[in-house]
Every structure is written in C-alpha cells, then in structure tokens.
Amino acid sequence: xxxxxxxxxxxxxxxxxxxxxxxxxxxxxxxxxxxxxxxxAVLSSDPGSSKDIPLWIGxxxxxxxxAFPEEGYTRFVVRxxx
Amino acid sequence: xxxxxxKMAIIVFSGTVDKLMAVSTLSTGAVAMGMxxxxxxxxxxxxxxxxxxxxxxxKISKDFEEFREPMMAAMQAKKVPSWFDTLTQAxxxxxxxxFACSQTMELLDIKQTDLEDIIDDTLGVAGFIDKSQDAKFxxxx
Numbered sequence: 223x224x225x226x227x228x229x230x231x232x233x234x235x236x237x238x239x240x241x242x243x244x245x246x247x248x249x250x251x252x253x254x255x256x257x258x259x260x261x262x263a264v265l266s267s268d269p270g271s272s273k274d275i276p277l278w279i280g281x282x283x284x285x286x287x288x289a290f291p292e293e294g295y296t297r298f299v300v301r302x303x304x
Numbered sequence: 305x306x307x308x309x310x311k312m313a314i315i316v317f318s319g320t321v322d323k324l325m326a327v328s329t330l331s332t333g334a335v336a337m338g339m340x341x342x343x344x345x346x347x348x349x350x351x352x353x354x355x356x357x358x359x360x361x362x363k364i365s366k367d368f369e370e371f372r373e374p375m376m377a378a379m380q381a382k383k384v385p386s387w388f389d390t391l392t393q394a395x396x397x398x399x400x401x402x403f404a405c406s407q408t409m410e411l412l413d414i415k416q417t418d419l420e421d422i423i424d425d426t427l428g429v430a431g432f433i434d435k436s437q438d439a440k441f442x443x444x445x
Contacts, residue, residue, distance in 0.1 A: 239382070243332040247393055250336055274333075281337050 229287055229299055232260040238295050241268040246278055249300070253284065256302050261287065267295040275300075309340045309399065313436030314443045319348030320363045321387060322375070323445050328390035330443070335398035342439070344432040345423070346405035350412070353404070353419050358388035392422060403427040403435075 235252055237245045245266035252262050264275070272289060275298045279286040287299035312334040316327050331341045345353050352361055364372040378384075385393075394400050404419055404426045416426055427435075436442055 241382070241384075243329055243336070243390070244385070246336055247332060247397065250397060278336055 229261055231263045231299065232256065233262045235262070235264045238265055238267040240266075242270040242274070244268070245271045246274045249275060249298070250278065253282075253300065253302050258302055258304060261299060261301050263297050263299045265292075265295050265297050271298065272296060309338055311340045311342065311436070311439040312441060312443075313342045313344070313432075313439040314445055315432075316343050316345045316349035316445055317347050318365075318445055319350075319352035319361070320365050321361055322364050322368070324349075324352055324358075324361075324387040325390075327445050328387040328394065331400055332390055332394040332397070335394045335400050338398070339440070340399040341394070341401070342432070342435050343400070343402045344405060344427065344436070345402060346408050350404060350408045350414060350419070353402075353423060354414065355418060355420055358386055358420075388420070388422075395422060401425075401435075403432055405429070405432075 233252060233256060235248055237248045240248070245264060245268050249262065249264045252264070256262055266275070276286055276289070279300050283304065285301040285303045287301055290297040290299070314327055314330065316324070318324065327343070331343065334341050352358065362372070362376060364375065401424050402422050404416060404423045406426050406428050409415065409426060416423060
C-alpha cells in the first residue's frame with residue numbers, strides 16, 4: 223500500500239472551499255502546465271471530487287496515486303506520465 | 305485518446321442563472337472528459353449572453369423563485385464563480401463552441417458585436433442540427 227508520505231509532491235493545490243467543477247478544473251490546469259513526470263496533489267473539500275478526479279485521471283491516462291482523507295478534506299495525488 | 309472525440313450538444317434556451325449554471329457546469333465536465341461541446345444559444349439564453357449581462361443577471365426560474373435570495377447569498381458567501389466565468393474556463397480547457405441563434409438575433413435586433421466574445425459564430429437552426437447530429441447526447445436547457 224502506497225503511503226502518501228513516500229510520494230514526493232512537486233506541486234500542491236489547495237482548493238478547499240471551492241466546489242464542483244472548481245477543484246477538477248484547477249487540477250486540470252495545474253497538470254497541463256506541469257512538466258511530464260511531476261506529481262501534483264490537490265486538496266479538495268468537495269464531495270464530488272472523490273468520483274470526478276479519479277475519473278478524469280483515468281480518462282486522461284495519467285497515473286492516479288490515490289486519495290488520502292484528511293480532516294474535512296481529501297488529498298488527491300496524480301503523476302503526469304505523458 | 306481516440307482521434308474523434310465524443311460530442312455533447314446543448315440548446316441553451318433559458319436565460320436564468322440557475323439553468324445557465326447547469327449549462328456551464330455540464331459543459332465543463334464534458335470538456336474535462338475529452339468531449340467536444342457545442343452550445344446553441346437561443347431565445348432568453350441569447351439575452352443572457354449580451355455583453356456584460358451576466359454581471360447583473362439575478363434571474364432565477366419562476367417555479368423556484370423563493371430560492372432566489374438564499375441562492376444568490378450562498379453563491380456570494382461561498383465565492384462561486386459566475387456561470388459565465390465557468391463557461392469561459394471550460395472554453396480554455398478544451399473544445400467548446402458557442403453559437404448564437406440567427407433567428408433570435410434578427411427578432412430582437414441583436415448583432416454578434418452586442419454579444420460576449422465567447423460566441424464563436426452565428427448559426428441557423430439547420431447549421432446547428434448539422435453540428436449536433438452525431439452528438440452522443442443533446443440537452444435542451
């Protein structure tokens with residue numbers, strides 16, 4: 223099981239308080255601008271994100287490193303693989 | 305991804321904020337999922353696309369009018385971007401095309417220069433049907 227602490231995050235986005243479709247859009251924008259190979263984390267308090275973000279990562283064929291629940295929000299981590 | 309993206313088409317008939325938010329949110333989701341989105345803006349929808357109109361549009365569907373005040377207050381308190389800003393971001397994100405209905409424009413004497421720049425072109429109904437005939441789904445909002 224992958225531990226969130228083992229993953230080196232290159233960029234972290236804090237979009238707590240923003241809701242659907244805000245967190246996903248922020249993530250897409252950040253991934254677009256990031257260099258290939260980088261790991262991006264997004265902190266979202268929107269309950270829709272737990273479905274939307276993995277779905278988008280799958281569709282865009284990036285590597286989904288997981289969702290890590292915290293107090294009142296979740297940290298989603300993705301690697302830009304191409 | 306496949307070379308030809310799936311398409312979604314929306315006929316934007318309404319000009320109230322609640323329904324325009326549905327249009328912008330669905331468009332964003334579809335664009336994010338790699339779909340091409342075509343909007344056909346007609347009737348009251350076109351009124352809402354006049355330059356600057358979105359900044360003062362506080363209209364909401366008549367059947368849920370009692371929710372106008374709490375909805376507007378919540379949107380302000382939670383800093384929800386306007387439907388127009390969301391739609392603009394969707395356009396930056398992927399393939400979103402917005403077409404103005406030529407019939408409404410003629411009827412209400414609206415020129416394309418009177419409309420927000422997000423409008424790509426003016427189209428007649430047949431032109432839009434042609435663009436949307438191979439859409440995966442079409443919505444009338």
